[in-house]
Amino acid sequence: MDHDVASTLDVREIDGEPFGDIMAALDALDDGETLRLVSSFEPKPLYEVVTDRGFDYETEQVAPDEWHVAIEHA
Numbered sequence: 001m002d003h004d005v006a007s008t009l010d011v012r013e014i015d016g017e018p019f020g021d022i023m024a025a026l027d028a029l030d031d032g033e034t035l036r037l038v039s040s041f042e043p044k045p046l047y048e049v050v051t052d053r054g055f056d057y058e059t060e061q062v063a064p065d066e067w068h069v070a071i072e073h074a
Helices: 019-026 044-052
Strands: 005-010 036-038 056-061 066-073
Touching: 005 019, 019 036, 044 056
Parallel strands: 005 036
Antiparallel strands: 036 066, 056 066
């Protein structure tokens, strides 16, 4: 992934379940663009969903309670 980040979604700032916000951000992503998802934990349940929807992802833990997931079209 070359990480041409088009947008960043920090789910730590979302009150409640962030799934809808994440899916909306992915739907808005153009080919070649990357969504950076910021979370307080590794969002393992999300991986199968994004893969099934035709995306690739790369995860990096940047702090004990901060994970960045770069998501782009496969």
